[in-house]
Amino acid sequence: MQGQDGFVFHFGGHAPSRTVRSGEVFTVFTEDCFCGKLTDVDGRPREVAPYPKVNPLTGPIAVDGVVAGDILAIRLIALEPARDWGVATISPDFGLLSGTRANPNLQRPQDERVWIWTFDPGRTSLTTPTRSGPPLQVPFRPFHGTLGVAPAHGEVRLGVVPGDFGGNLDIPDLGPGTTLYLRANVDGGQVYIGDGHYAQGDGEISGTAIEGAFNTTLSIDRLAPEEGFDWPRLETASHIGVIGCARPVDDAVRIAASGLVRWVARRTGLDLMDAHQLVSQCCKLRIGNLVNPSFSVLCSIPKRALPA
Amino acid sequence: MQGQDGFVFHFGGHAPSRTVRSGEVFTVFTEDCFCGKLTDVDGRPREVAPYPKVNPLTGPIAVDGVVAGDILAIRLIALEPARDWGVATISPDFGLLSGTRANPNLQRPQDERVWIWTFDPGRTSLTTPTRSGPPLQVPFRPFHGTLGVAPAHGEVRLGVVPGDFGGNLDIPDLGPGTTLYLRANVDGGQVYIGDGHYAQGDGEISGTAIEGAFNTTLSIDRLAPEEGFDWPRLETASHIGVIGCARPVDDAVRIAASGLVRWVARRTGLDLMDAHQLVSQCCKLRIGNLVNPSFSVLCSIPKRALPA
Amino acid sequence: MQGQDGFVFHFGGHAPSRTVRSGEVFTVFTEDCFCGKLTDVDGRPREVAPYPKVNPLTGPIAVDGVVAGDILAIRLIALEPARDWGVATISPDFGLLSGTRANPNLQRPQDERVWIWTFDPGRTSLTTPTRSGPPLQVPFRPFHGTLGVAPAHGEVRLGVVPGDFGGNLDIPDLGPGTTLYLRANVDGGQVYIGDGHYAQGDGEISGTAIEGAFNTTLSIDRLAPEEGFDWPRLETASHIGVIGCARPVDDAVRIAASGLVRWVARRTGLDLMDAHQLVSQCCKLRIGNLVNPSFSVLCSIPKRALPA
Amino acid sequence: MQGQDGFVFHFGGHAPSRTVRSGEVFTVFTEDCFCGKLTDVDGRPREVAPYPKVNPLTGPIAVDGVVAGDILAIRLIALEPARDWGVATISPDFGLLSGTRANPNLQRPQDERVWIWTFDPGRTSLTTPTRSGPPLQVPFRPFHGTLGVAPAHGEVRLGVVPGDFGGNLDIPDLGPGTTLYLRANVDGGQVYIGDGHYAQGDGEISGTAIEGAFNTTLSIDRLAPEEGFDWPRLETASHIGVIGCARPVDDAVRIAASGLVRWVARRTGLDLMDAHQLVSQCCKLRIGNLVNPSFSVLCSIPKRALPA
Structure with missing residues (x-):
C-alpha cells in the first residue's frame, strides 16, 4: 500500500494526493517521523531525517463536496502497525527536560540515544533493550500523533506544528474508535495524517513516542458548518472533548476548557456558569505534547454527564 | 468527632493539636473550605469565609519520634463524608477561566454563583439543581485537596498554598488507598489535612471542587531519610508518581517528570536516559489545580512498568 | 509614492515587488495596520480591516545577489510620517489586559474604542481627545512594528506573526538609525516592511500602537553568512542586541539573552561564563509586544561594555 | 555602623530591630547577599552562605504610629558603598539560563564561578578580571535588591522572595532618589532592607548582581490608607510606576500594567479605557529579576504624561 500517497512536510499549499467521498472507508500508509530511516540504535536521527524533513505526512486527502467552513468528522477505524518495531530517541536541545531552541540555556546539551522497540508476541506490548540495565516494556497504545487540515488564512506550516487546524497534536486518544472534528479552511478540506505512535506517555516528554509506520483505515464525513466551532473536537464512545494548542500549557488548557464549556452550553x-460548573466537576485534562512549537491539551467529559 | 482538633489557616508555626505513633490508625474530622458556613445557594462565599479564613486545616498532627529529614508515609485509609451535601462556587476574579489577582485583566469580573450538591441514594454520585436547565450529576470521587507538613526553612504559608511541603495540592488521586510521602521539615513532621472534595475535575478550573466535610481515617508511618527525596511522592496499589508545584504548569510538569525519572533511575x-525513556513512553500527567498560588501536577507510571 | 509597491498580508510565498542593490538607498511607502481605512473614532476596526487583512506589508523587496544563508543588514535611515494623524484602538478579545483567543476567559469581553491621535505643531508629540477627560499627549517616537524576511523551511506566515525571520516584532528601537540583521532564508532575502508606529509603549499592551503610514528611507546590505547567527540582531549607534520571540515572555528573554551571551563570546x-557575567551586569531587556502570536524581547548591551 | 541592626533571613515574624518616626532620616548598614563571606574568586558561595542563610536583611524597622492598612513611603536618600569591592557568581541550578529547582532539566548542571568586582578610581564604574580574556567594566548603578514589609495574613517568607509586600524585587530603579510605596500589613509596618547591588542588568539573569554592602540613608513616611492600593508603587523625580511579581513574566506585567492603568484612572x-490607552502608548516595562521565586516587573510612565 506504501507509495499510493506521497509524503509531504507541510500543512497547506498542496494539490490533493487523493480525493475521497464523504463517509468512504479507505486505508493509507503512514511513515514514521524519521521517514523510516532510523532503523538501529547506532543511527543518527538528525542525519537520516534532517530538520525539517521530519514528520512526513500522508496526503493531503480531499473530501468530495467539502467547502471551506464545513466540519470534517475524521473517524479512525483501525491502525495496523506496518512493521514489527518502532523507534524512540533522546536528542540534544529537544524535549521537555532539556533546553530547546525556544527555551535555551547555557548548560552542556544532553547526549543523543536511540531505542528500538519491538512488538512482543501477541502484539499487546513492546520491549526494548537498554544500555544500563534490564529491558523496558510498555503496552501497545496505537494512535496518530499528527492529523490535520490545511491551515486558515493561507498559512503554510511545518508538519511538526499543532494548532486550530489540528496537526501535530500528539494526543494519545487519537486511536482506533476516535473521531476528530476539524473545520475545513479550504475547499476539499485537505486532510494530512502521519506520525504513528505505538505508545506514548502524556506530554511526549523525551521528544518522541515509540514512532512507527501504520496502515490506517479511516473515513471522513462532511458535516454542515456549526456556529461556535473553533478548536478541534474529539469524540470517543464514552467522551467528548476539545483540544487547545498554545504555550504555556496553562493557555492550552484555557482554550480547551473554555471551548468545552461553550460547547456543553x-x-x-x-447557561455558561452551569456548564462551567459541570465541566469543572468532572473533566479530564490530558496533556498531549510538551515539546512541539505549541503544546496541546484535551479537555473532555463523559457523555453520560451531559444532562438529557 | 468534630472539635477534637481545632482548625488553623496556615502551614507552619503551630504547636501540635495531637501526637500519634508511627503507624497508628486514627480518625480526624475535616471541615470544608468554607468552614461549613456556605450552606445554600443564596449564601455569600466571601462573607461567610472571608479570605484568608478559608480552607481550614485540621492539625497539625505530630508523629512521635519523627525528626526533620525523615520521610512521612501518610496513608489515606477511608474518607467518610460527614454531611449529605457539598458546595461549589464560581466567584469574581477567581478560577482558570477568569482574570485573577495573579493574572488580572480589565474586563468586567464574572458573577458569583453557588451550587449545593447532594448525595444520590447509594451515595455513588451527587446531584445539583441548576438555574438554567436540568440538574447536573457527577460521580462521588472523594479525596483531600489539602495534605501537607510544616514548610522548610521556617516559612509560614497560608492554607491555600501548595508546594514541596504538600499543602493545597488538589490532586484527585489523594483518596482512599493512596499514600502520600512528604519529607518532614521539622521534628514531629506536623501534618495538616483538610479541604475535602466529594468530586473535582482535573484542574479545579472553576476554583472549587464539590467541597465537603469528612471523617477521615489515616495513618502516618515514619520512614528513614532518603537521598534524592525532594518533591511529594504518591503511591497507589498500581502506580507511583511525583508531584510538582509551580507556575506555569509547564514547570510543574518539569518538576514532577524529572523527579520521577530520577526516582525510577x-x-x-x-541510567537517567533509560529511565527518561521509560517514563516518557508510559507516564500519565494529571493536573491537580490551576487556580492556587502554585499549580500542581502528578506524573505517574504503573508499578508493573518498573523493570524487576 | 504610494502604489509603487503593492501590499501583501503574509511573509513568504511572493515574487518580489522590487529588487534593490546591496547598499542602495531607497524609499517605500508603508500603510498603517488598518490599511488606512480607520479614520475616525466611530470607525469599526474589524469591519474596515477584517482579519486577516490587517497589517499590510510593503514588499517583498529582493536584494540583488543575496543567496539563502547570507545576512541582511537592514538600515532604517528616515521614517517620514505620511499623514498628520495616527490611530489606536482597544478591541474585545485582544491585548495583554484582556482574554484573547490564545488566552480565553469566560468574562464579558471589553468594549471597543478608537482614538485618533494628531501631530502637535513641530511634530515632536501627538495628542488625542478622550471621552472621559482631558486630552492625552505622548512624544513622537517613530518605528516600524514589522520588518522581516521570508521564513525558513517554506513556511508562509501571516503579517501579524513575529519570529526568527523578524516580522511583527513591535520593538520600539526599530526606528531611524537602527540596523536590523536578519538571515536570508531564500535567495534574494525578500524583505517585508510595514506597521508604522508614531509611538508605542513597551509591550503594546492595549493591542495597538499609534498606527501611522510612513515614507521610509532604508538600505539593505548583503553580508556574508556568519556562524552562530540565529535570531534577529539589532544595532544602534550605542548598543547591540538580540531579539527573541516566544511565549511566555520568559522564553523570549531566554532566547535573546543566551543569543547575546553567545554573540558577545x-x-x-x-568564554561563555565571562560573557554571561558581562551581559548579566549591564543588559537592558525591552519587551516589544505582549499581544502577537509570539511575544518579543530585545536584550542589548552598550557597545562600550565590550572589552577591546 | 555595622551591628546596630542585626540580620534576619525572613520577612515577618520578628520584633522590630529599631523604631523610627515618620519622616525621620536615618542610616542603616546592609550586608551583601553572601553575608560578606564571599571575598575571593576561590570562595564557595554555597558553603560560605548556605541556603537559606542568604540575603540577610537589616531590620525590621518599625515606624511609629503606623497601623495595618497605612501606606509607607520609603524614600531612598543615599546609598554609600561600605566596601571597595562587590561580588558576583554563576552557580549550578540557578539563573535564567540554567535549569533550576523550579524549572529543572536533565542536562549536566553548569559550573560555578565567582567574580570580584572592584571600584575604579572616581567610583563611577567597577572592573573585574576574567579567566578567559580582558577585564570587564560596567557603570556603578547602586540600588537595593530587597526592600519590603512584613507580609499579609501572617505569612512568613524567606528573604529571597518578592511579592505584594515588596521583598526581593531586584528592580534597578530602587536607588537614590526613589520612593517605594508599600502597604503596611501589620502595625509598625516592619520594614526590611538589604541585598545591595553596585550594578545589575535587567533580569539579574545570571542569578546575582554585583553584590555589595551599603550604608544607606532613608526615611519612611506614614501615609493614610488609599483605596485601590494593592501592589508596590514606585516614584522617581520623573516617573511613577507599579511593580508586579508573578511567574511567568507575562503575569507580572499584567499585574503591573493593570495596576498602573487603575492608578492613573x-x-x-x-475612565479605564482612556487610562489604558495612555499607559499603552508611553509606558516602560522593566524586568527586575527572572531568577527569584517570583519574577518582578515595573510598569512606569512619565509624570508629565499625566493630564493636568
Whole structure:
C-alpha cells in the first residue's frame, strides 16, 4: 500500500494526493517521523531525517463536496502497525527536560540515544533493550500523533506544528474508535495524517513516542458548518472533548476548557456558569505534547454527564 | 468527632493539636473550605469565609519520634463524608477561566454563583439543581485537596498554598488507598489535612471542587531519610508518581517528570536516559489545580512498568 | 509614492515587488495596520480591516545577489510620517489586559474604542481627545512594528506573526538609525516592511500602537553568512542586541539573552561564563509586544561594555 | 555602623530591630547577599552562605504610629558603598539560563564561578578580571535588591522572595532618589532592607548582581490608607510606576500594567479605557529579576504624561 500517497512536510499549499467521498472507508500508509530511516540504535536521527524533513505526512486527502467552513468528522477505524518495531530517541536541545531552541540555556546539551522497540508476541506490548540495565516494556497504545487540515488564512506550516487546524497534536486518544472534528479552511478540506505512535506517555516528554509506520483505515464525513466551532473536537464512545494548542500549557488548557464549556452550553441549553460548573466537576485534562512549537491539551467529559 | 482538633489557616508555626505513633490508625474530622458556613445557594462565599479564613486545616498532627529529614508515609485509609451535601462556587476574579489577582485583566469580573450538591441514594454520585436547565450529576470521587507538613526553612504559608511541603495540592488521586510521602521539615513532621472534595475535575478550573466535610481515617508511618527525596511522592496499589508545584504548569510538569525519572533511575539502577525513556513512553500527567498560588501536577507510571 | 509597491498580508510565498542593490538607498511607502481605512473614532476596526487583512506589508523587496544563508543588514535611515494623524484602538478579545483567543476567559469581553491621535505643531508629540477627560499627549517616537524576511523551511506566515525571520516584532528601537540583521532564508532575502508606529509603549499592551503610514528611507546590505547567527540582531549607534520571540515572555528573554551571551563570546573571545557575567551586569531587556502570536524581547548591551 | 541592626533571613515574624518616626532620616548598614563571606574568586558561595542563610536583611524597622492598612513611603536618600569591592557568581541550578529547582532539566548542571568586582578610581564604574580574556567594566548603578514589609495574613517568607509586600524585587530603579510605596500589613509596618547591588542588568539573569554592602540613608513616611492600593508603587523625580511579581513574566506585567492603568484612572479621572490607552502608548516595562521565586516587573510612565 506504501507509495499510493506521497509524503509531504507541510500543512497547506498542496494539490490533493487523493480525493475521497464523504463517509468512504479507505486505508493509507503512514511513515514514521524519521521517514523510516532510523532503523538501529547506532543511527543518527538528525542525519537520516534532517530538520525539517521530519514528520512526513500522508496526503493531503480531499473530501468530495467539502467547502471551506464545513466540519470534517475524521473517524479512525483501525491502525495496523506496518512493521514489527518502532523507534524512540533522546536528542540534544529537544524535549521537555532539556533546553530547546525556544527555551535555551547555557548548560552542556544532553547526549543523543536511540531505542528500538519491538512488538512482543501477541502484539499487546513492546520491549526494548537498554544500555544500563534490564529491558523496558510498555503496552501497545496505537494512535496518530499528527492529523490535520490545511491551515486558515493561507498559512503554510511545518508538519511538526499543532494548532486550530489540528496537526501535530500528539494526543494519545487519537486511536482506533476516535473521531476528530476539524473545520475545513479550504475547499476539499485537505486532510494530512502521519506520525504513528505505538505508545506514548502524556506530554511526549523525551521528544518522541515509540514512532512507527501504520496502515490506517479511516473515513471522513462532511458535516454542515456549526456556529461556535473553533478548536478541534474529539469524540470517543464514552467522551467528548476539545483540544487547545498554545504555550504555556496553562493557555492550552484555557482554550480547551473554555471551548468545552461553550460547547456543553450550546448542546444542553445550560447557561455558561452551569456548564462551567459541570465541566469543572468532572473533566479530564490530558496533556498531549510538551515539546512541539505549541503544546496541546484535551479537555473532555463523559457523555453520560451531559444532562438529557 | 468534630472539635477534637481545632482548625488553623496556615502551614507552619503551630504547636501540635495531637501526637500519634508511627503507624497508628486514627480518625480526624475535616471541615470544608468554607468552614461549613456556605450552606445554600443564596449564601455569600466571601462573607461567610472571608479570605484568608478559608480552607481550614485540621492539625497539625505530630508523629512521635519523627525528626526533620525523615520521610512521612501518610496513608489515606477511608474518607467518610460527614454531611449529605457539598458546595461549589464560581466567584469574581477567581478560577482558570477568569482574570485573577495573579493574572488580572480589565474586563468586567464574572458573577458569583453557588451550587449545593447532594448525595444520590447509594451515595455513588451527587446531584445539583441548576438555574438554567436540568440538574447536573457527577460521580462521588472523594479525596483531600489539602495534605501537607510544616514548610522548610521556617516559612509560614497560608492554607491555600501548595508546594514541596504538600499543602493545597488538589490532586484527585489523594483518596482512599493512596499514600502520600512528604519529607518532614521539622521534628514531629506536623501534618495538616483538610479541604475535602466529594468530586473535582482535573484542574479545579472553576476554583472549587464539590467541597465537603469528612471523617477521615489515616495513618502516618515514619520512614528513614532518603537521598534524592525532594518533591511529594504518591503511591497507589498500581502506580507511583511525583508531584510538582509551580507556575506555569509547564514547570510543574518539569518538576514532577524529572523527579520521577530520577526516582525510577534510583530504584531500578537504570541510567537517567533509560529511565527518561521509560517514563516518557508510559507516564500519565494529571493536573491537580490551576487556580492556587502554585499549580500542581502528578506524573505517574504503573508499578508493573518498573523493570524487576 | 504610494502604489509603487503593492501590499501583501503574509511573509513568504511572493515574487518580489522590487529588487534593490546591496547598499542602495531607497524609499517605500508603508500603510498603517488598518490599511488606512480607520479614520475616525466611530470607525469599526474589524469591519474596515477584517482579519486577516490587517497589517499590510510593503514588499517583498529582493536584494540583488543575496543567496539563502547570507545576512541582511537592514538600515532604517528616515521614517517620514505620511499623514498628520495616527490611530489606536482597544478591541474585545485582544491585548495583554484582556482574554484573547490564545488566552480565553469566560468574562464579558471589553468594549471597543478608537482614538485618533494628531501631530502637535513641530511634530515632536501627538495628542488625542478622550471621552472621559482631558486630552492625552505622548512624544513622537517613530518605528516600524514589522520588518522581516521570508521564513525558513517554506513556511508562509501571516503579517501579524513575529519570529526568527523578524516580522511583527513591535520593538520600539526599530526606528531611524537602527540596523536590523536578519538571515536570508531564500535567495534574494525578500524583505517585508510595514506597521508604522508614531509611538508605542513597551509591550503594546492595549493591542495597538499609534498606527501611522510612513515614507521610509532604508538600505539593505548583503553580508556574508556568519556562524552562530540565529535570531534577529539589532544595532544602534550605542548598543547591540538580540531579539527573541516566544511565549511566555520568559522564553523570549531566554532566547535573546543566551543569543547575546553567545554573540558577545564570539566577538570578544571571552568564554561563555565571562560573557554571561558581562551581559548579566549591564543588559537592558525591552519587551516589544505582549499581544502577537509570539511575544518579543530585545536584550542589548552598550557597545562600550565590550572589552577591546 | 555595622551591628546596630542585626540580620534576619525572613520577612515577618520578628520584633522590630529599631523604631523610627515618620519622616525621620536615618542610616542603616546592609550586608551583601553572601553575608560578606564571599571575598575571593576561590570562595564557595554555597558553603560560605548556605541556603537559606542568604540575603540577610537589616531590620525590621518599625515606624511609629503606623497601623495595618497605612501606606509607607520609603524614600531612598543615599546609598554609600561600605566596601571597595562587590561580588558576583554563576552557580549550578540557578539563573535564567540554567535549569533550576523550579524549572529543572536533565542536562549536566553548569559550573560555578565567582567574580570580584572592584571600584575604579572616581567610583563611577567597577572592573573585574576574567579567566578567559580582558577585564570587564560596567557603570556603578547602586540600588537595593530587597526592600519590603512584613507580609499579609501572617505569612512568613524567606528573604529571597518578592511579592505584594515588596521583598526581593531586584528592580534597578530602587536607588537614590526613589520612593517605594508599600502597604503596611501589620502595625509598625516592619520594614526590611538589604541585598545591595553596585550594578545589575535587567533580569539579574545570571542569578546575582554585583553584590555589595551599603550604608544607606532613608526615611519612611506614614501615609493614610488609599483605596485601590494593592501592589508596590514606585516614584522617581520623573516617573511613577507599579511593580508586579508573578511567574511567568507575562503575569507580572499584567499585574503591573493593570495596576498602573487603575492608578492613573483614579488620579486623573480618566475612565479605564482612556487610562489604558495612555499607559499603552508611553509606558516602560522593566524586568527586575527572572531568577527569584517570583519574577518582578515595573510598569512606569512619565509624570508629565499625566493630564493636568
